[in-house]
Amino acid sequence: MKGRKRISCKECRAGMQDIFDRVNLVSATDSESILKFMPREFAEHLEQCNECREFFETLADFAPALLEQLDQAVHDRLTPELAVILDRQRQPAVQQERNRAGQVIPAAIGKTVRWLFGPARRPVAALRWASLSLAGLLLVSGIGFRVYTSFRTNRTIEQEVDRIIEQIYQEPLLAGIETALIRTRADISDYVEDLSKANDRWLEEITPESLLD
Amino acid sequence: MRVRKRNKPAVHGRKAAAGALPNEESEDFILIRRFLRTGDPREFRTLVERHLPSIRRLLYTLFNGQREEMEDAEQEIVLSLFQRLKDFQFRSSFRTYFYRLARNRGIDFLRKKRSQDRTVARLRLDLWNRELPGPEEQVVHREETETLLAVFQTLPSKDRQLILMKDVDGFTLDEMADILDVPIGTVKSRLHRAREKLAKHIRGRR
Numbered sequence: 001m002k003g004r005k006r007i008s009c010k011e012c013r014a015g016m017q018d019i020f021d022r023v024n025l026v027s028a029t030d031s032e033s034i035l036k037f038m039p040r041e042f043a044e045h046l047e048q049c050n051e052c053r054e055f056f057e058t059l060a061d062f063a064p065a066l067l068e069q070l071d072q073a074v075h076d077r078l079t080p081e082l083a084v085i086l087d088r089q090r091q092p093a094v095q096q097e098r099n100r101a102g103q104v105i106p107a108a109i110g111k112t113v114r115w116l117f118g119p120a121r122r123p124v125a126a127l128r129w130a131s132l133s134l135a136g137l138l139l140v141s142g143i144g145f146r147v148y149t150s151f152r153t154n155r156t157i158e159q160e161v162d163r164i165i166e167q168i169y170q171e172p173l174l175a176g177i178e179t180a181l182i183r184t185r186a187d188i189s190d191y192v193e194d195l196s197k198a199n200d201r202w203l204e205e206i207t208p209e210s211l212l213d
Numbered sequence: 214m215r216v217r218k219r220n221k222p223a224v225h226g227r228k229a230a231a232g233a234l235p236n237e238e239s240e241d242f243i244l245i246r247r248f249l250r251t252g253d254p255r256e257f258r259t260l261v262e263r264h265l266p267s268i269r270r271l272l273y274t275l276f277n278g279q280r281e282e283m284e285d286a287e288q289e290i291v292l293s294l295f296q297r298l299k300d301f302q303f304r305s306s307f308r309t310y311f312y313r314l315a316r317n318r319g320i321d322f323l324r325k326k327r328s329q330d331r332t333v334a335r336l337r338l339d340l341w342n343r344e345l346p347g348p349e350e351q352v353v354h355r356e357e358t359e360t361l362l363a364v365f366q367t368l369p370s371k372d373r374q375l376i377l378m379k380d381v382d383g384f385t386l387d388e389m390a391d392i393l394d395v396p397i398g399t400v401k402s403r404l405h406r407a408r409e410k411l412a413k414h415i416r417g418r419r
């Protein structure tokens with residue numbers, strides 16, 4: 001032992017943990033086999049330190065026992081076999097849940113892709129591609145026709161609006177408006193002149209006596 | 214140095230816990246591809262049954278052995294896998310994928326259940342009407358209180374999950390980091406702390 005570096009309990013336990021990380025504790029059949037992985041100074045420390053030895057034995061031994069007890073406990077509780085669970089999945093309520101809206105579209109896409117690219121004889125595959133191409137052509141033509149008709153309607157409306165505006169601003173119509181405006185101005189001046197004359201007449205005729213009456 | 218020898222553990226559950234070997238991995242992939250191609254539920258059943266023991270152990274750990282919750286969560290997990298399997302990318306191991314799915318679903322289920330329980334407790338406030346466990350459950354509970362499992366159940370849920378994943382189900386630290394979505398160093402330090410706690414609890418019971 002002389003001349004060899006002695007390791008502390010902390011170092012020994014850290015080293016043991018590293019070993020436990022590397023080995024499969026359930027598969028290792030006895031703790032001696034785990035000890036073989038350890039450097040000699042660890043083994044020597046375990047011989048001298050009861051606490052560390054107990055720590056080593058506890059951790060090297062617990063896994064298989066725990067596995068057995070866990071499996072027994074699970075067995076006591078979970079009696080239904082997987083077949084029962086899978087049968088439950090075929091029940092209508094579960095099926096309904098599976099076919100929610102979010103899954104319908106991907107499922108439909110997947111089905112189409114499988115239908116199109118799935119293994120099939122050459123004539124069947126050709127028929128599938130032809131029908132898909134025809135459907136695509138019809139879709140594109142439909143969209144094109146709809147775009148053309150809406151463009152044509154808009155164009156007709158624009159033309160109608162232009163025509164109406166043009167009619168409104170025709171020359172003779174504007175001339176008539178000007179004449180009407182001039183006439184109106186003359187009528188007002190006549191009215192104002194008459195009003196002024198009547199006012200003068202009233203002022204000339206008035207006397208203090210008449211006001212006292 | 215004398216180290217206590219232990220008996221060879223029973224074969225029950227050992228195979229599932231031994232970790233995913235490459236050929237097991239490829240068997241999973243074959244089953245998935247067959248199921249996706251044919252839609253045969255038997256393929257799905259075989260695939261799930263290969264990993265069900267470790268998923269059930271996880272559920273026991275998450276739900277503290279509450280039977281009804283374990284059953285409901287298991288059904289939800291299997292249903293979820295059934296719906297999502299078509300999106301599996303074949304890039305990672307199926308075992309890790311399924312375990313991560315089960316853990317996330319289980320935790321969601323637990324949160325939902327806790328929230329419902331709180332609401333119900335607030336509304337009812339009749340502690341005396343609480344349903345007592347049946348005789349069978351009482352026997353099971355009594356038997357388990359003296360075991361290593363009982364000590365294990367006293368640990369916090371996160372510590373239990375780490376120990377279960379590494380030491381019982383044999384996941385590697387890389388796989389655990391993938392499942393838990395944390396760096397590998399974090400997994401390692403948390404796992405070491407969890408083991409120390411477990412060792413302390415076991416010593417305390419002796």
